[in-house]
Amino acid sequence: MSVALDKPGDPAAPARVARSEGVWHAAWRRLRADRVGMVSLVVVLLFVVLIVLSATGIVARQWQREVGVPSAPPSIMGPAAKTEAAAIEGPKGPNVDISDVDPLAPRYKEWEERAARYKTAEAPKAQTLPFGGDRLGRDVLAKALKGTQTSVFVGLLAAVVATLIGTLLGALAGFFGGKVGDFLEWLYSVFTSIPEILLLLCFAAVFGRGIGSVAFILALVGWTGLYRQVRAEFLKHSVRDYVRSAEAIGASTASRMFRHILPNVSHVILVRMSLLVVGFIKFEVILSYLGLGVGVDDVSWGTMLAEAQSELILGHWWQLVAATAFMAVFVTAFSLFTDALRDALDPKLRGLE
Amino acid sequence: MLLSIKDLTVAFRMGLEDGVMRRAQAVGRVTESGTVGVSFDVPENTTVALVGESGSGKSVTAMSILNLLPDNAERAGAISFMGRDMLAASLADLQGMRGRDIACVFQDPMTSLNPVFTVGHQITEPLVKHLGLAPRPALARAEELLVEVGLPEPKRRLNAYPHELSGGQQQRVMIAMALACEPKLLIADEPTTALDVTIQRQILELLGRLKEKHRMSMLFISHDLGVVGEIADHVVVMRQGTVREQGPVAQIFSNPRDSYTQALLACRPTLDKRGARLMVIDDHIAGRAAAAAGKPKDPQAPVILEATGLTKSFWLKTGVFGRKPFQAVRGASFKLRRGHTLGVVGESGSGKTTMGLTLLRLHEPSGGPAGGQVMFDGRDLLQLGRRELLPVRRRIQVVFQNPYASLNPRFTVGQALIEPMAIHGVGASAAEREARARALLGKVGLDEDAMGKYPHEFSGGQRQRIAIARCLTLNPEVLVLDEAVSALDVSVQAQVLNLLKDLQDELGLSYIFISHDLAVVRFMADEVLVMKDGVVVEQAGVEEILDRPKQEYTRRLMSAIPRGYRAAA
Numbered sequence: 001m002s003v004a005l006d007k008p009g010d011p012a013a014p015a016r017v018a019r020s021e022g023v024w025h026a027a028w029r030r031l032r033a034d035r036v037g038m039v040s041l042v043v044v045l046l047f048v049v050l051i052v053l054s055a056t057g058i059v060a061r062q063w064q065r066e067v068g069v070p071s072a073p074p075s076i077m078g079p080a081a082k083t084e085a086a087a088i089e090g091p092k093g094p095n096v097d098i099s100d101v102d103p104l105a106p107r108y109k110e111w112e113e114r115a116a117r118y119k120t121a122e123a124p125k126a127q128t129l130p131f132g133g134d135r136l137g138r139d140v141l142a143k144a145l146k147g148t149q150t151s152v153f154v155g156l157l158a159a160v161v162a163t164l165i166g167t168l169l170g171a172l173a174g175f176f177g178g179k180v181g182d183f184l185e186w187l188y189s190v191f192t193s194i195p196e197i198l199l200l201l202c203f204a205a206v207f208g209r210g211i212g213s214v215a216f217i218l219a220l221v222g223w224t225g226l227y228r229q230v231r232a233e234f235l236k237h238s239v240r241d242y243v244r245s246a247e248a249i250g251a252s253t254a255s256r257m258f259r260h261i262l263p264n265v266s267h268v269i270l271v272r273m274s275l276l277v278v279g280f281i282k283f284e285v286i287l288s289y290l291g292l293g294v295g296v297d298d299v300s301w302g303t304m305l306a307e308a309q310s311e312l313i314l315g316h317w318w319q320l321v322a323a324t325a326f327m328a329v330f331v332t333a334f335s336l337f338t339d340a341l342r343d344a345l346d347p348k349l350r351g352l353e
Numbered sequence: 354m355l356l357s358i359k360d361l362t363v364a365f366r367m368g369l370e371d372g373v374m375r376r377a378q379a380v381g382r383v384t385e386s387g388t389v390g391v392s393f394d395v396p397e398n399t400t401v402a403l404v405g406e407s408g409s410g411k412s413v414t415a416m417s418i419l420n421l422l423p424d425n426a427e428r429a430g431a432i433s434f435m436g437r438d439m440l441a442a443s444l445a446d447l448q449g450m451r452g453r454d455i456a457c458v459f460q461d462p463m464t465s466l467n468p469v470f471t472v473g474h475q476i477t478e479p480l481v482k483h484l485g486l487a488p489r490p491a492l493a494r495a496e497e498l499l500v501e502v503g504l505p506e507p508k509r510r511l512n513a514y515p516h517e518l519s520g521g522q523q524q525r526v527m528i529a530m531a532l533a534c535e536p537k538l539l540i541a542d543e544p545t546t547a548l549d550v551t552i553q554r555q556i557l558e559l560l561g562r563l564k565e566k567h568r569m570s571m572l573f574i575s576h577d578l579g580v581v582g583e584i585a586d587h588v589v590v591m592r593q594g595t596v597r598e599q600g601p602v603a604q605i606f607s608n609p610r611d612s613y614t615q616a617l618l619a620c621r622p623t624l625d626k627r628g629a630r631l632m633v634i635d636d637h638i639a640g641r642a643a644a645a646a647g648k649p650k651d652p653q654a655p656v657i658l659e660a661t662g663l664t665k666s667f668w669l670k671t672g673v674f675g676r677k678p679f680q681a682v683r684g685a686s687f688k689l690r691r692g693h694t695l696g697v698v699g700e701s702g703s704g705k706t707t708m709g710l711t712l713l714r715l716h717e718p719s720g721g722p723a724g725g726q727v728m729f730d731g732r733d734l735l736q737l738g739r740r741e742l743l744p745v746r747r748r749i750q751v752v753f754q755n756p757y758a759s760l761n762p763r764f765t766v767g768q769a770l771i772e773p774m775a776i777h778g779v780g781a782s783a784a785e786r787e788a789r790a791r792a793l794l795g796k797v798g799l800d801e802d803a804m805g806k807y808p809h810e811f812s813g814g815q816r817q818r819i820a821i822a823r824c825l826t827l828n829p830e831v832l833v834l835d836e837a838v839s840a841l842d843v844s845v846q847a848q849v850l851n852l853l854k855d856l857q858d859e860l861g862l863s864y865i866f867i868s869h870d871l872a873v874v875r876f877m878a879d880e881v882l883v884m885k886d887g888v889v890v891e892q893a894g895v896e897e898i899l900d901r902p903k904q905e906y907t908r909r910l911m912s913a914i915p916r917g918y919r920a921a922a
Contacts, residue, residue: 033368241759244715245820249773249827250746263763 027267030344037340043333047148054149063142063299068126071316072133079127132318134307143299144322150300152330154215155281161219162280163273166226167262173227174234175257184227191224200283204292211294214287218280226272233265267345274338278331285327301327355397355570356418356538360390361430363413363422376427380410380417380594390430391596393589395538400564400571402585402602404578404617406842407813410594411574415540418572419451420444435537453483456531460543462523466515472499472526473511479533498529503559520701521552525559532563539564539571545580549700549869554913557584576842578617582606582918590614606918620847622876650692650879657863658689658712658749658831662725665704665711678721681707683887685725687880689831692857694864696878696895698871698910704887705867709833711735712865713751714742729831747777750824754836756816760808766819767804770794774826793822797852814845818852825856833865838873850876871911875899883907 031037053059073080099105126133131141173184191199199221207213237243238261246260281301287293288302301323308320362381366374381390391414395401403411417428418439432439434455442450451457459465467475476495480486486494492511499507502525515523524544531539541560545553561584564571575581581588582602589599590611598611609615663685666678682704689695697705710716711723714734727734729745737745753759760769770790773779780786791801797818808816817837824832834853838846850873856862866877874881874895881898883891883906891904902908 030368241753241755242761244710245751245753245759245823246761246772247715248713248746248751249823250743250776251772252776255776260761260764264761 027341027344031340034340034343036336037344040333040336040340043329044337047152047330047333050145051149051152054145055153060142060145060149063138063146064297065139066125066133066137067139068129068133068137070133070137071135071311071314072126072129072137073316074132074318075128075130077128077132131322132316134319135311135316140304140319140322143304143319144301144326147299147301147304147323148326148330150211150294150298151281151284151302151327154211154218154284154294154300155277157215158218158222158280158284159273159276161215162223162276163226163269165219166223166272167230167269169223170227170230171234171257171262174231175238175253175261177235181231184231188224188227191221196221197286200287201290201292204287209293209295211298214284214293217287218283222276222280222283226269226276229268229272230265233268234261237261237264267342271338271342271345274334274341278334278338281327281331354394356395356432356434356572358394358414358418359392359431359433360388361392361414361417361428361432362388362390363410363417363429364427365423366425366427378594379413379426381430382593382595388429389595391591391594393596393599395570395572396587397537397570398564398568399586400561400573400584401587401589402573402575402581403589403591404575404581405591406576406844408593409591411591412542414591415542415572415574418540419455419457420447421451421457449483452479452531452536453534454536455538455540456534456536458524458527458531458539458541458544461547462520462527463515463547465527466523468515470514471511472513472515472518476511476526476530476533479530483534494533495529498532499526501532501563502526502529503555504529519552520548521555524548524552524556528556528559528563532567535567535569537569539569540574541571542574543576544573546575546577550871550913550915551700551909553580553915557915560584577915578606578621578843579915579917583915590617602918617844621843622847622850622872652690654690654692656688657691657729658865659687659728660712660725661686661728663708663711663727664724665707665716665721666723667721681721681887682711685882685884685889687882687889687892689863689865691830691863692861693879694857694866694877696874696881697865697867697884698869698874698881699884700869700910702886703884705882705884706835707887708884709751709835709865709867713746713749713833715751743777747773747779747827748829749831749833750827750829751833751835752817752820752824752837755840756813756820757808757840759820760816760823762808765805765807766794766811769808769819770804770823770826773823777827779827790822790826793825794819796825796856797822798848812845813841814849817841817845817849821849821852821856825860829862831863831865833867835867836869837866839868839870846873853877871899871914883910 031041050059069080071080099108125137129139129141131139131144133139134143169184169187173181194202200217203217203220204214207217234257238256243256243260246256251260284293284300285302285305288300289306291306293302294300304319304323308317308323311317311319360381363379364376365379367377368375381388383389391410393401403414405411413422413426416422417426418432418434420428420439420442422428428440430440434450439447466472473492473495476498477486477488477491480491480494481488484491495511496507499510504510504522504525510518510522510526515526518526528544539560544560545556548556557580560571560573563569571584573581573584585602587599588602588605590597590605590613592613597613598605598609605614606618609618663682664680665682666680668676669679671677685704685708687695697708699705707716712727712734714737716723723735725735729749732741732745734742734745734749760766764772767787767790770793771783771786774786774789780789787804791804794801794803799815799818799822803811803815803819808819811819821832821837837853838849841849853864854877857864864877866874868874868877878895881891881893881895882889883898883904885906891898891902891907893903898907899911902911
């Protein structure tokens with residue numbers, strides 16, 4: 001070894017070299033230039049803020065309180081017309097006095113006094129609510145906010161879990177191939193050979209209701225597409241020269257898989273994951289609509305839509321509109337953001353704007 | 354004048370940045386005194402060659418004639434083909450001319466042919482489209498064309514799919530397609546770069562013959578002056594988007610005026626002489642002579658690596674469950690002495706790369722069995738377990754052919770250099786490793802700034818230097834250089850070859866130098882293995898093998914090397 005090389009230089013003052021713009025920085029720069037992407041990012045961030053507020057209980061904590069009259073219409077429509085209550089005729093005249101035969105007669109007085117002490121304070125119920133009320137008089141706006149929290153949380157959690165499963169299995173199958181790959185391919189085939197909705201229902205029947213189990217079920221069903229894509233990427237990258245040269249310097253298998261290859265395919269995973277979020281939100285709605293989704297004391301966009309079905313017959317359209325509007329805005333914004341993200345992460349598209 | 358290009362400039366829009374469109378100038382240079390564009394003419398029945406390094410704008414210039422550029426290209430200047438203004442021509446006009454008046458042959462025949470159509474289908478397409486031939490006569494004409502480009506059994510080939518043909522045969526098919534409509538101008542964009550030397554020779558001869566026969570003009574693009582000298586009538590030397598020099602081939606080769614052209618001619622290793630160092634462009638431009646010879650090698654240096662009867666097979670699938678071995682390397686034996694270089698030459702598919710990777714155990718064990726013995730430091734490399742292999746990995750390193758693929762694009766150069774040291778515990782602390790990485794970068798001729806940059810910010814030659822520095826971080830004793838300079842431009846190749854020689858002198862490294870280029874091997878190697886179909890056909894000292902080749906195969910390899918321009922004798 002040469003003298004020049006063995007001299008350790010001056011380790012005390014390793015001048016920090018400015019790092020060049022990395023892939024993520026460049027992607028962010030491209031994303032910033034994309035107007036649609038930025039607007040949708042702002043919308044998504046607004047939703048995130050809403051979700052945080054609702055999760056911490058600052059908004060929509062009291063969504064279960066029956067603040068309005070049953071099926072209170074939205075404020076712009078004014079109070080619902082009073083329907084003539086078809087009164088059942090009550091008995092006329094005083095009650096029949098049976099005190100002489102009733103052994104409890106001596107306690108009538110005491111009970112009357114007690115009854116007089118209990119005063120049911122009937123809270124005044126609002127005739128109209130900003131977005132209307134459901135059939136129990138609960139505020140639809142608060143429900144929609146709370147439902148946003150549930151639905152988006154389920155979508156995100158399921159997408160993260162599905163991504164973890166898909167990435168791990170895809171990496172194993174793509175990198176090792178052989179017996180491991182064959183087994184995972186077989187597993188993949190089993191999962192994809194069953195119609196998705198049927199599989200969802202099977203898992204839902206086994207795991208029961210609840211936010212956690214819905215997320216888990218969706219993840220179990222939804223990892224397959226991502227698995228395939230990650231596997232293909234790993235197949236492609238594992239024979240690339242840079243992975244070979246990492247092997248030649250003695251990098252371990254795990255290091256090659258996750259330190260070398262994973263960052264190079266991460267943009268594929270990220271885009272795929274954000275597509276999964278949108279898909280899972282829609283699937284949660286379907287599950288909840290079918291009554292296999294979140295529990296009865298939770299609310300999500302799906303349960304709201306399920307309730308809206310029976311309300312529509314009565315002409316109470318507001319719950320449907322609220323749930324649909326929230327869902328449409330979020331899903332559209334998220335999809336557009338995903339598109340922008342994919343463009344930003346794929347430098348081959350640059351310059352064509 | 355068939356084609357005349359005047360003051361052509363091409364820029365690529367690279368996207369908005371802070372509201373201003375960023376442009377990358379590919380052809381022509383913007384200076385204070387105005388824009389300097391590219392101008393040259395292609396007369397009838399002549400071959401004009403565009404020569405330059407990669408990134409010099411030669412391909413972009415040629416592709417802008419038919420506007421085969423991506424959508425973000427902006428062209429300015431004037432191109433006239435037989436009096437027509439090509440910049441103003443509509444897409445429909447251009448499509449009418451593409452393939453009919455001007456035809457193209459591209460570098461990689463494998464990707465230029467559509468894999469799902471038969472050869473016959475692809476050749477008849479332009480015949481039916483442009484000449485309005487009926488399918489049957491078109492097929493007959495296609496067969497004639499295949500005969501003309503020298504493809505054996507043309508009738509059978511018409512029904513073959515591209516993957517059933519070899520690289521050279523595919524390029525012949527591409528040429529047949531280009532000739533189908535008897536174009537007046539053939540644009541050949543590095544048509545032989547992806548091919549072996551022996552195939553390259555055949556294709557060059559074919560192109561020259563066809564040009565004579567059809568009395569067409571050819572615009573021949575190449576980075577290799579050796580090739581250009583053989584085929585061109587007129588040479589245009591380009592660098593960084595501008596024309597440095599143009600003139601008849603004899604003048605360019607015998608009396609080059611531009612210093613860059615002179616340097617290009619000087620920096621290519623030749624078969625005739627074996628210098629200690631190659632000329633480098635900057636040296637030549639600065640008027641320096643190539644540095645003095647290195648120290649002589651000790652013929653009795655200890656043997657560091659010894660292979661005996663090395664074989665490697667791959668499993669080929671047969672039927673549903675069956676498999677049979679395909680022997681890629683059969684019984685290779687050699688000794689590598691400390692500080693020496695073993696050259697391995699052969700055509701593609703001869704097993705030379707497989708042999709290198711087998712030495713390093715970089716093949717999947719499930720891929721097929723390896724046999725024989727590779728003794729390194731008293732131990733058989735092929736028998737070592739995974740754990741025992743790790744310390745050996747440190748001592749035998751590899752540099753791959755493609756510097757664009759062999760560095761992880763998501764690692765900064767600093768990370769890439771420090772990683773191997775961290776794995777093997779070279780250097781006591783992070784600061785020490787970093788200092789060592791800096792020292793090595795300096796050694797391979799790069800700035801310290803490189804530490805924080807990503808590989809895509811460097812040119813091919815610089816990346817190959819980084820790859821070499823990465824290997825050196827581990828103090829290896831043996832370097833396997835797998836076509837390490839084949840993907841580089843001639844001028845950059847010279848720099849990297851010089852660097853490798855210097856490092857060998859200084860650090861006492863042993864190289865296994867795998868290459869298809871005999872001239873480069875002559876420059877580098879002390880001993881040469883010639884491989885063919887997995888078998889070592891000839892093995893001797895470099896002088897002996899190149900001056901007195903015993904095998905017909907070796908002689909053929911040598912005669913196929915482009916000779917450059919020779920005045921007609």
